[in-house]
Amino acid sequence: MTQKRNVSSPTISAGAQNTMKTSSDQQQSSQQTARPKSVELVEVDKEEAPPKQRTIPLPSWHFLGLVLILLSGGVGFAATSILLSFNGSSNCNALYVPLASATTRLYCAQVEAEQQTLGSYLKAIRMVDGFPQDHPLRPDIDRNIEVWTSDILELAEVQFQEGNLDEAIAIAEEVPVRSxxxxxxxxxxxxxxxxxxxGERIFAKLDREINDGDLSAALRTAVELSYLENIYxxxxxxxxxxxxxxxARKENEELDVAYVSHRRGGIENWLQAIEQASKISEDSYAYPQAQKLIDDSRENIIRYIEDLVDQQQWDQLMSLSDRLPGRLNLDNMVVDWKILAQAGLSARRGSVIDLETALVQIxxxxxxxxxxxxxxxLMNRWQSEIADVTLLEQGDAIAAGGTITDLQRAIAKLNLxxxxxxxxxxARRxxxxxxxxIEISEDRPTLQYARDLASSRGTNALNEAxxxxxxxxxxxxxxxxxxxxxxxxxxxxxxxEDQPIYDQAIALGNNQRYSExxxxxxxxxxxxxxxxxxQEKVGGWRRELTAATKLRDAYNAASRETISGLVEAIRLTQEIPSSASAARSEGREAANQWSYGILNEAQRQxxxxxIPEAIATAELIPSGTAAYSSAQVQIEAWERLMRPAPPVETSENDVFLDPQI
Incomplete structure (x- = not known):
């Protein structure tokens, strides 16, 4: 806000002196202006009057002194009257600046500046800025000009703070250059x-960061704006x-959804990506990225449709053409795709009329x-197809007769x-x-004849069949x-032929004569x-032979009546196949007896x-035998016996008796 400043006015005495001087100058000027006229009249009179020589008496010094006093008083009185008769702004409005005194111009400039407008400040400066630097009022004038200039700058500052830099500069530059x-x-x-x-640098940096998607950095940059000494x-x-x-954050979120759909692929996701990206307005930072995403999806859709055309997926092409949004600028292409789809659907029906309709459409x-x-x-294909369809229809008509001759003629037609x-x-199908x-018609009698022969079930008849x-x-x-x-x-x-052999082998096996x-x-x-x-029976007999061999070897090992022989015998019985149930059962009973034999030997040891030797012997008893559990219990008992007894704690009060007492 512009504040009214108190500026010291020039002293009245100085003003009075200048005013008196100006009044005196004006009187002298008027006298000088009038003097010629009076001088001319005197000269005319002199020309008309006859020349005389007359002596003019000089006034006395008393008279001259009195005249001087009267003149001085008159000049002072006139100056004082002028000052006292000056009426503020009403006279300033009628002031003629070139003839006004410095005091008057300064006063009127101050009055003008009190309006506190740009025009009034500039007018005030122009009113007083023309005095030379050595003028007595120049210091006062300079102080006032500085104040008015500051007021002008305050007006410009308001524009600057409101964001109008050019207007602020324009206002400030109104101040005269020579001021x-x-x-x-x-x-x-x-x-x-x-x-x-x-401000412009910070905002440009912020724009770059938003365009780059670095919104965190953009937010930090935005804070820098709040520190600028400008309200705007x-x-x-x-x-x-x-x-x-x-x-930008909201639009980036929307754009992220569009990107996800785009990356998933497929026509539905591409259309969804386009719909999402189209929500980004043109004045958005994300608009270029959104447009690029739309263009990429558009290219994917075009390639997808080209594949539909190549694969002749006319139903899908027709359906998709109706769903494409107008913002893709594919109107002309959509029209052609629909024509292709309609023609393809017509041609698919396969008749000559349908193919001709498709040709007209395309x-x-x-x-x-x-x-x-x-x-x-497609036109070339369908034109060729018309000829093929004609042959196919002719072939179908011939084959409808059903005879071998008709079928052969139909085949000859389609071979064209x-x-x-x-x-x-x-045609090949x-x-x-x-x-x-044809082959069925030709071979069916032969096969039926063979079946008739075989129906008697005789061996010779079967061979002939x-x-x-x-x-x-x-x-x-x-x-x-x-x-x-x-x-x-x-x-x-x-x-x-083989049943007698089979029966003989079964009989031998039942008698446990497995090898025979x-x-x-x-x-x-x-x-x-x-x-x-x-062969299934042979496999069972081989397993029985193996079991018998294992059991025999086990008995032989046990007959040695040694610990190692008993251990080996038990192992051999455990290798008997479970399918050999009899041998397996006999071997299990023998193994249980042999396991107790090992345990008895360990107890004897x-x-x-x-005891360590006994423990080692008992540990040889295999798991799964009858003596295994007893052996484990006995091993634990022997191990406890082998552990040293803990020392007996004694107290100071314990009394040991002499055994001799």
């Missing part, structure tokens, strides 16, 4: 510019910075279209469709079906069925019908030899 207080203006403008540059930067721009950071795609090449490829044609695969029908069925060659439609019948009939023959049973069973060779069943 004595101009240096104050230059210093103040430089200070403003320094503060403004700091420290409040308005500071709040603006905080709002931008908050908005011809509306212009050469400038991005799918023009695909449309031309060359490899590489659009319907070549379909139809040909294969018709050939299968096999011969007939083998006439059906590999690759023919009924080949697998014929081979299945052959295996059945061959198995019947083999079972009849195995020898007889091996007469049934691999591949014969009873071979798997016979503890009584006659040494």
């Amino acid at each position: 004595t207080a101009r240096i104050l203006v230059e210093e103040r403008i430089e200070d403003w510019r320094l503060v403004w540059r700091d 930067w420290s409040t308005v721009k500071y709040e603006e910075a905080r709002n931008q950071i908050q908005l 011809q509306s795609i212009q050469p400038s279209s991005s799918v023009y090449d695909q449309s031309q490829t 469709i060359e490899e590489g044609n659009p319907r070549y695969g379909e 139809k040909v294969a079906q018709w050939r299968e029908k 096999i011969v007939q069925a083998r006439k059906i060659q590999p690759g023919r439609a009924l080949y697998d069925e014929a081979q299945s019948a052959i295996r059945e009939w061959q198995g019947t023959i083999e079972r009849r 049973a195995i020898t007889v069973a091996n007469q049934i060779t691999a591949g014969r019908a009873l071979y798997p069943k016979m 503890a009584n006659t030899a040494s």
